[in-house]
Amino acid sequence: MTDQPNGDTTPANFSFGEAPVEASVASSQRATPAEIVAIARQIWRRVADSKVAKDDNTGNDQLLEAIQADYKDFNTSFPLVLRWMVQMRKFNAKAFEKYLLKHASAKLDTRQAFLELQADYLVLLYREEHRHPDENFVRRYRASIVEQLLEEDKTFLDMQKQVEEDLARHASDVDRDRRQRLYEYLLAQKVARETVAPLPPKPDEK
Numbered sequence: 001m002t003d004q005p006n007g008d009t010t011p012a013n014f015s016f017g018e019a020p021v022e023a024s025v026a027s028s029q030r031a032t033p034a035e036i037v038a039i040a041r042q043i044w045r046r047v048a049d050s051k052v053a054k055d056d057n058t059g060n061d062q063l064l065e066a067i068q069a070d071y072k073d074f075n076t077s078f079p080l081v082l083r084w085m086v087q088m089r090k091f092n093a094k095a096f097e098k099y100l101l102k103h104a105s106a107k108l109d110t111r112q113a114f115l116e117l118q119a120d121y122l123v124l125l126y127r128e129e130h131r132h133p134d135e136n137f138v139r140r141y142r143a144s145i146v147e148q149l150l151e152e153d154k155t156f157l158d159m160q161k162q163v164e165e166d167l168a169r170h171a172s173d174v175d176r177d178r179r180q181r182l183y184e185y186l187l188a189q190k191v192a193r194e195t196v197a198p199l200p201p202k203p204d205e206k
Contacts, residue, residue: 080118
């Protein structure tokens with residue numbers, strides 16, 4: 001059964017999408033599975049003790065940001081696990097332990113591989129909640145999660161690219177402005193020097 005400190009309600013603003021992360025298992029390599037599960041339980045208790053209502057979207061967004069800041073390593077390797085705790089009020093230690101086994105052996109060399117692995121946790125969580133699930137539904141469920149994760153990741157990357165292009169254009173504008181001001185300054189200096197320079201003597205003045 002899924003551990004739920006404040007019931008089971010899907011927040012209206014819930015999104016599968018994650019903040020940008022590197023496909024890394026660095027944090028899990030520095031801790032044993034038992035230690036990672038202990039950290040997850042600690043986070044889960046913090047969610048329960050937060051007194052933030054499950055339908056308080058603003059409060060949950062703030063809670064999520066605070067926990068992400070305090071548990072940076074955990075959030076980097078298990079972003080969807082953390083989001084599901086806060087935004088969906090769902091966590092299951094047994095499902096997470098099984099997920100850690102997949103996580104430890106997974107080859108996370110691409111963003112897609114990392115996102116697909118996140119979907120596996122939700123499938124394991126679903127299996128813990130439904131002891132005899134319809135396997136056809138499970139396959140469709142996983143596929144839909146992966147599809148949404150990939151779509152939202154693409155949207156994020158497109159937005160990131162647009163921001164970088166805007167910054168590059170702004171930098172070019174700044175560079176052009178600086179070059180123009182430097183040109184005007186040097187031109188002014190040249191005019192000033194020519195204005196104050198003594199005229200060459202006329203031939204009859206020699």
